[in-house]
Amino acid sequence: MSVTLADVAARAGVSAATVSRVLNGNYPVAGSTRSRVLRAVDELEYVVNGPASALAAATSDLVGVLVNDIADPFFGVMASAIQSQIGPAGDHDAEAPHGQKMAIICNTGGSPERELTYLTLLLRQRAAAVVLTGGTVEDPEHLGALATRLRRLEAGGTRVVLCGRQPLTAATDGAAAPGAAPGGAHGPEEDPGPAPVALTFDNFGGARRLTTHLLDLGHRRIGYLAGPAARTTTRQRLDGHRAALAAAGAAGGEAGTPEAERLTVHGGYDRASGYDGALELLRREPGLTAVVAANDTVALGACAALRERGLRIPEDISVAGFDDLPFAIDAAPALTTVRIPLHEAGARAGRLALGREEAPAGRTATLPADLMVRASTAPPRP
Amino acid sequence: MSVTLADVAARAGVSAATVSRVLNGNYPVAGSTRSRVLRAVDELEYVVNGPASALAAATSDLVGVLVNDIADPFFGVMASAIQSQIGPAGDHDAEAPHGQKMAIICNTGGSPERELTYLTLLLRQRAAAVVLTGGTVEDPEHLGALATRLRRLEAGGTRVVLCGRQPLTAATDGAAAPGAAPGGAHGPEEDPGPAPVALTFDNFGGARRLTTHLLDLGHRRIGYLAGPAARTTTRQRLDGHRAALAAAGAAGGEAGTPEAERLTVHGGYDRASGYDGALELLRREPGLTAVVAANDTVALGACAALRERGLRIPEDISVAGFDDLPFAIDAAPALTTVRIPLHEAGARAGRLALGREEAPAGRTATLPADLMVRASTAPPRP
DNA sequence: CTGTTAGCGCTTTCAA
DNA sequence: TTGAAAGCGCTAACAG
Numbered sequence: 001m002s003v004t005l006a007d008v009a010a011r012a013g014v015s016a017a018t019v020s021r022v023l024n025g026n027y028p029v030a031g032s033t034r035s036r037v038l039r040a041v042d043e044l045e046y047v048v049n050g051p052a053s054a055l056a057a058a059t060s061d062l063v064g065v066l067v068n069d070i071a072d073p074f075f076g077v078m079a080s081a082i083q084s085q086i087g088p089a090g091d092h093d094a095e096a097p098h099g100q101k102m103a104i105i106c107n108t109g110g111s112p113e114r115e116l117t118y119l120t121l122l123l124r125q126r127a128a129a130v131v132l133t134g135g136t137v138e139d140p141e142h143l144g145a146l147a148t149r150l151r152r153l154e155a156g157g158t159r160v161v162l163c164g165r166q167p168l169t170a171a172t173d174g175a176a177a178p179g180a181a182p183g184g185a186h187g188p189e190e191d192p193g194p195a196p197v198a199l200t201f202d203n204f205g206g207a208r209r210l211t212t213h214l215l216d217l218g219h220r221r222i223g224y225l226a227g228p229a230a231r232t233t234t235r236q237r238l239d240g241h242r243a244a245l246a247a248a249g250a251a252g253g254e255a256g257t258p259e260a261e262r263l264t265v266h267g268g269y270d271r272a273s274g275y276d277g278a279l280e281l282l283r284r285e286p287g288l289t290a291v292v293a294a295n296d297t298v299a300l301g302a303c304a305a306l307r308e309r310g311l312r313i314p315e316d317i318s319v320a321g322f323d324d325l326p327f328a329i330d331a332a333p334a335l336t337t338v339r340i341p342l343h344e345a346g347a348r349a350g351r352l353a354l355g356r357e358e359a360p361a362g363r364t365a366t367l368p369a370d371l372m373v374r375a376s377t378a379p380p381r382p
Numbered sequence: 383m384s385v386t387l388a389d390v391a392a393r394a395g396v397s398a399a400t401v402s403r404v405l406n407g408n409y410p411v412a413g414s415t416r417s418r419v420l421r422a423v424d425e426l427e428y429v430v431n432g433p434a435s436a437l438a439a440a441t442s443d444l445v446g447v448l449v450n451d452i453a454d455p456f457f458g459v460m461a462s463a464i465q466s467q468i469g470p471a472g473d474h475d476a477e478a479p480h481g482q483k484m485a486i487i488c489n490t491g492g493s494p495e496r497e498l499t500y501l502t503l504l505l506r507q508r509a510a511a512v513v514l515t516g517g518t519v520e521d522p523e524h525l526g527a528l529a530t531r532l533r534r535l536e537a538g539g540t541r542v543v544l545c546g547r548q549p550l551t552a553a554t555d556g557a558a559a560p561g562a563a564p565g566g567a568h569g570p571e572e573d574p575g576p577a578p579v580a581l582t583f584d585n586f587g588g589a590r591r592l593t594t595h596l597l598d599l600g601h602r603r604i605g606y607l608a609g610p611a612a613r614t615t616t617r618q619r620l621d622g623h624r625a626a627l628a629a630a631g632a633a634g635g636e637a638g639t640p641e642a643e644r645l646t647v648h649g650g651y652d653r654a655s656g657y658d659g660a661l662e663l664l665r666r667e668p669g670l671t672a673v674v675a676a677n678d679t680v681a682l683g684a685c686a687a688l689r690e691r692g693l694r695i696p697e698d699i700s701v702a703g704f705d706d707l708p709f710a711i712d713a714a715p716a717l718t719t720v721r722i723p724l725h726e727a728g729a730r731a732g733r734l735a736l737g738r739e740e741a742p743a744g745r746t747a748t749l750p751a752d753l754m755v756r757a758s759t760a761p762p763r764p
Numbered sequence: 765c766t767g768t769t770a771g772c773g774c775t776t777t778c779a780a
Numbered sequence: 781t782t783g784a785a786a787g788c789g790c791t792a793a794c795a796g
Contacts, residue, residue: 004772004773006774015782015783016773016774016783016784017774017782017784017785018783020774020775020776024775027781029781030781045534047502047505048773048774049437049506049508049773049774050433050436050507050508051432051434051436051437051772051774052437052772052773052774052775053774053775054432054436054774054788055431055772055773055775055789055790056773056774056775056776056787056788057774057788058775060432060433062486062507069462070452070462071455071458071461073453073455073458076453076454076455076458079453080451080452083452083488087488087500088503100503102488102500102503103486103488104485104486105452105485105486105487106465106485114469114470117470117482118469118470121470121482124429124431124432125433125444126431126432126433152427300709301712304711304712326653326679327709327712329686330685330709330714331712331713332713386788386789386790387790388789396766397766397767397768399767399769399790402791402792403765403766406791409765410765411766415765415766430789430790431789433788434772434789435789437772437773437788437789437791438771438772438789438790438791439772440772
């Protein structure tokens with residue numbers, strides 16, 4: 001814990017600079033010198049001092065990954081995929097962990113403040129890159145603060161990648177008008193620079209296809225268990241759902257109408273919300289023939305509530321989820337849902353974060369969301 | 383990205399040392415000076431340089447968390463709980479992220495080499511603490527290398543906490559005899575020091591209770607889907623299972639006997655292993671009346687295979703899991719399993735890692751594993 | 765309570 | 781191809 005570069009240099013009979021060059025391998029060094037240094041490193045069991053090199057080099061080998069909740073497989077799968085591109089690969093030598101990056105996973109719990117706090121913390125670590133996963137709150141003030149932080153990060157050389165989230169500019173239109181920065185910003189106006197790279201999910205399209213599937217089966221009274229209001233993911237999925245309803249002229253397709261409100265219950269992205277929400281939906285509309293949930297976890301909660309009410313799935317009522325998390329296929333019955341390519345997205349985001357993959361044209365790519373028809377949906381009873 | 387302590391000091395009309403003291407709040411500073419400094423920090427949008435302070439203070443505010451697979455809720459839940467104790471709490475001010483620690487989550491994929499690599503990386507980051515979650519490979523050589531790394535970490539002031547893993551000394555008995563260090567160690571023999579704090583799960587007891595439950599129901603032909611061989615968790619659970627069988631004089635209770643081998647299939651901790659394993663078990667013993675899986679995920683895979691074979695659960699065959707992950711209760715039928723207090727364990731490990739909780743007596747605490755009887759187990763058909 | 769003074773261990777010009 | 785030297789930005793004695 002106290003052998004330094006200088007010690008290695010002394011033992012190898014070279015200067016500290018040379019040792020540094022050998023270790024970083026970014027500079028020509030004679031073969032014999034090189035092996036002498038490596039031997040000394042080995043004999044002394046030398047381990048680089050990360051903070052010291054980060055200070056000197058003005059960049060660390062840390063990559064921040066922001067997630068809402070790492071216990072939720074939705075984020076767990078993405079985080080794992082991101083990590084797989086960033087961390088030590090299986091084939092690396094345990095004795096030569098050079099140039100290895102490490103992922104700092106930050107649980108925001110969906111809280112905008114904590115999102116900002118973590119970004120500041122990452123800024124202070126001089127993170128090499130930051131990946132923000134999942135949707136965020138659509139509040140213009142938060143979006144403004146977020147944009148400011150990201151700009152600072154990028155100005156400091158940190159790569160920023162959005163994974164499963166709209167680019168900020170798109171989200172900021174409308175309410176967050178141009179002109180004066182929203183309250184709180186008192187720093188100099190920095191150059192916006194290029195927008196962060198974004199990988200988005202086709203939440204809207206997936207939701208629309210899912211509800212269309214239900215409509216095609218003959219359902220007309222469809223309840224919707226939405227996620228927390230004012231979050232991008234929630235809104236996109238709800239919009240897609242309503243677009244399908246509207247296209248079919250079904251009830252609840254017109255946003256803002258009493259009918260649409262009546263058939264929509266907002267809650268969290270957790271099981272309890274699905275359980276409670278399904279009950280509420282049933283109270284509002286006893287003639288319900290189908291329930292669409294904001295995600296698979298919510299759908300499972302809904303299934304549990306429905307079943308306890310004596311309703312069979314899908315005979316009495318159809319239920320559909322979203323995301324196609326690993327457990328969806330093992331639900332009872334297997335859940336009809338929309339597959340989000342979480343793993344692919346995470347892996348790609350990880351590569352983008354390291355600059356190992358070219359940014360997509362327009363700096364944004366939308367990943368497909370495919371309908372997975374399984375056993376939990378069926379035609380309504382005649 | 384370039385305003386430094388000195389800039390703040392200049393603006394506030396004080397010395398850099400004073401600014402440092404204000405920011406770290408670990409030293410008396412006059413109220414007026416304090417607010418002047420804080421104002422300057424604010425106006426300049428100053429952000430501490432983490433690497434620089436880590437270098438100077440010889441410790442960083444990073445906490446390493448090693449997991450097998452963050453996409454697996456077993457680890458996700460623990461990681462989330464650990465994080466909740468380490469990272470910014472909800473009530474913290476976003477503008478004052480001082481003294482905040484951050485968790486570096488390292489996915490080892492269950493690979494011993496990567497476990498070591500990450501430990502080295504964490505050593506190089508001068509991590510404030512390291513939490514190792516879940517079981518590990520029981521290979522004496524790996525255990526030796528692991529112990530060496532952990533000793534170095536502790537020697538450098540890093541707190542080490544094991545969460546869901548046996549203390550190394552206990553695991554090292556038997557094969558890894560005292561005396562010469564296993565191959566590869568060529569450093570000076572350091573003082574072993576105190577063993578790391580460990581929080582372990584009562585895998586053995588939980589498994590025994592689970593199988594006893596099955597035996598009480600009348601089952602006698604019970605198949606076991608074990609996890610990867612040579613891992614602590616796998617062995618403890620299998621041992622508990624066999625202990626229950628042996629106590630009841632049932633088939634397969636005697637480790638090493640052909641009967642025990644025949645009724646045990648080793649695989650991974652994933653769904654596919656459960657699926658394949660269940661089929662294999664059925665091939666070996668068509669008269670099977672129950673299947674016990676190494677964990678819930680494996681159990682779900684087994685359920686799927688069994689169902690495809692036309693077997694009803696629990697009427698034709700009982701199935702049980704382990705861990706009681708969130709989805710277990712929503713399986714079809716609800717899974718009988720053993721509840722592991724993942725959240726509590728993680729939270730406690732997090733507090734131990736920060737030194738915010740006293741180590742348990744003997745530096746090791748075993749957390750209970752309670753049997754959760756649900757619908758997937760029932761008496762065998764007469 | 766505050767300032768001065770040395771480093772912490774590494775990277776990186778600039779020379780040789 | 782290698783070495784010398786000057787910091788990177790912060791903390792921590794030690795004075796005052």
